[in-house]
Amino acid sequence: ATGSDIRTWFDGQWHEGDIAVMRAADHGAWLGSTVFDGARYAHGVAPDLDLHCARLNRSAEAMMIRPSVTAEEMVRLVQEGLALYPADAALYIRPMYWAIDAGAGAIAPDPQGATGFCICLEAVPLAPEDATVRLTTTRFHRPVLADAVLDAKAGALYPNNARMIMEARSKGFDNALVADAMGNVAETATANVFIVKDGVVATPIPNGTFLAGITRNRHIALLRQAGVTVEERVLTFDEVRAADEVFLTGNMSKVTPVTAFDEVQYQPGPVAAQARRLYWDWALSGA
Ligand code: PMP
Numbered sequence: 001a002t003g004s005d006i007r008t009w010f011d012g013q014w015h016e017g018d019i020a021v022m023r024a025a026d027h028g029a030w031l032g033s034t035v036f037d038g039a040r041y042a043h044g045v046a047p048d049l050d051l052h053c054a055r056l057n058r059s060a061e062a063m064m065i066r067p068s069v070t071a072e073e074m075v076r077l078v079q080e081g082l083a084l085y086p087a088d089a090a091l092y093i094r095p096m097y098w099a100i101d102a103g104a105g106a107i108a109p110d111p112q113g114a115t116g117f118c119i120c121l122e123a124v125p126l127a128p129e130d131a132t133v134r135l136t137t138t139r140f141h142r143p144v145l146a147d148a149v150l151d152a153k154a155g156a157l158y159p160n161n162a163r164m165i166m167e168a169r170s171k172g173f174d175n176a177l178v179a180d181a182m183g184n185v186a187e188t189a190t191a192n193v194f195i196v197k198d199g200v201v202a203t204p205i206p207n208g209t210f211l212a213g214i215t216r217n218r219h220i221a222l223l224r225q226a227g228v229t230v231e232e233r234v235l236t237f238d239e240v241r242a243a244d245e246v247f248l249t250g251n252m253s254k255v256t257p258v259t260a261f262d263e264v265q266y267q268p269g270p271v272a273a274q275a276r277r278l279y280w281d282w283a284l285s286g287a
Helices: 027-031 049-062 071-082 155-170 214-225 237-241 270-284
Strands: 006-010 013-016 034-036 039-041 091-099 115-123 133-136 175-179 185-188 192-197 200-204 230-233 245-250 254-261
Touching: 006 071, 027 091, 034 049, 034 155, 039 049, 049 071, 049 091, 049 214, 071 091, 071 115, 155 175, 175 237, 185 192, 185 200, 185 237, 192 214, 192 237, 192 270, 200 214, 214 230, 214 245, 214 270, 245 270, 254 270
Parallel strands: 133 175, 133 254, 200 230
Antiparallel strands: 006 013, 006 115, 034 091, 039 091, 091 115, 175 185, 192 200, 192 245, 245 254
């Protein structure tokens, strides 16, 4: 990324470019006590920005990192940064906290200690409307609750997801369909998954081990409002193989049809198209 693609809010002001924000002795640099959230600005709107900011503060608390701004203040700061761009900009909005001070036994951050905070705005174009994704299986899976701080969107959770993506790429696919510890479908390395079978939509029921995304929740609500049946339930890999349609949701690309799961092929389908329409109609109506 070049400086002109990035603006950073840090230490009380907006800076041009990709500035240095962390110091060598920061707990986050040392022991990975970092949390982030990811939201989108496109077509002049930042859908569910309030929920993304609120989730960042919940993630921080789960990691014993003291949130240093309220969610409302964070929304205001992001909006201040967005105003620095032309209305047709497409941006990734990434607010982040990290612990500065060590606490108990040094290994824990100090929950009352100093916290680093920045908001990184980065120009990232929206995926083209006809973008699709090909999935494969992976030997890596979601941890169980006792293995990781799963109620935080923590940077430290992502090296395992990186292994999933690398494994999928090495097999010639884009992303992996990831199992939870029980062997049921959880999500992909970067997004939530939905299937459609005989007109009924289904998505894995949150069990605390994968990220029940803000975009996922928004799509469930919008589809149900439009009269579509959406089930949250245990989903098996065989059900994905037998589905009429599969699609992903996430803040970055919103809705992306899946066209392959290993040797099974799908066409981008009508429900993904409807979901995309409903989402942008909702977002552009000033939600
Ligand atoms: N799962 C994972 C692992 C993710 O990283 C993301 C992206 N934040 C999602 C799901 C989608 O969540 P959201 O809709 O909140 O962006």
